[in-house]
Amino acid sequence: MKKLFAVFCILSVLFTLTACGGKNDAQAGDQEETVIKLGVVGEANEAWQPVVKRLAEEGVTLEFVTFSDYTLPNQALSDGDIDLNSFQHYAYLNNDIEKNGYELTVIGETLIAPLGLYSQKIEDISQLQQGDKIAIPSDTTNGGRALKLLEAAGLIEVDPEAGYTPFVTDITENPLDLEFVEVEASLTPGLLPDVAAAIINGGHAVDNGLTPSEDAIYLEEVKEGADNPYINVIVARTEDKDSELLHKVVEYYQCDEVAQIIQEQYKGSYITVW
DSSP states (O other): OHHHHHHHHHHHHHHHHHHHHHHHHHHHHHOOOEEEEEEEESSOOGGGHHHHHHHHHTTEEEEEEEESSTTSHHHHHHHTSOSEEEEEEHHHHHHHHHHHOOOEEEEEEEEEOOOEEEOSSOSSGGGOOTTOEEEEEOSHHHHHHHHHHHHHTTSOEEOGGGTTOOOGGGEEEOTTOOEEEEEOGGGTGGGTTTSSEEEEOHHHHHHTTOOHHHHOSEEOOOOTTSOOTTEEEEEEEGGGTTOHHHHHHHHHHSSHHHHHHHHHHTTTOSEEOO
16 A cells, blocks of 8 residues: 555656646747848848847847848738838839839838949049940839939939939930940949949948948938938838837837947948938
């Protein structure tokens, strides 16, 4: 009887330990990690690190999903593959929504990234020659913005009726008979050895080792505080536009620490707008 009692006690203890262990495992399995997927273009995301840190302190992981093509992040956001994106300005977003019917909404503003004209062959726009080739982004908004930049530089004139997004066909004056090579925006830096000059978006310029304020032979003039269609934005699906968690991402981005990183990283080439 004593032996049977001892065996019974041991089995009871083992059963209790097993039951408790199973309960703890189940509770651990119920605690799902909160992940926010943020779509970006390019690899220069140092300014987001304070946001990553603050969210991590609250048990939230900010995961970067990197795209190389501007046409992809809005599609991915619309399809639910990511939760936010931050790569575009109002002009690009509005055009993409109109063209594709996306239900996307701006939930925060970030910065203005001036467009620049870069060259490995000349040091000043006055050195451009008759018939020179200039690479410009092929998408509607950045391509149109590039043409407006060349117009501001006095190299061409475009039809004012075309507004912010003229096409090459809207050029009305081209004294040097410049030839425009239209390629996807991320490819413009790679064409520098093959063309007289290339218009490169700020992010792609930095990703390729260029400093806009130092290396551009002509840089887009940006007026701080202006109602500018080229202000970059943080975008969510319209159905999620009131999400407290997503707005927390915006709140944590719009801080002095992030502004300081942007100032140092881009040497004053980018202007924060909050």
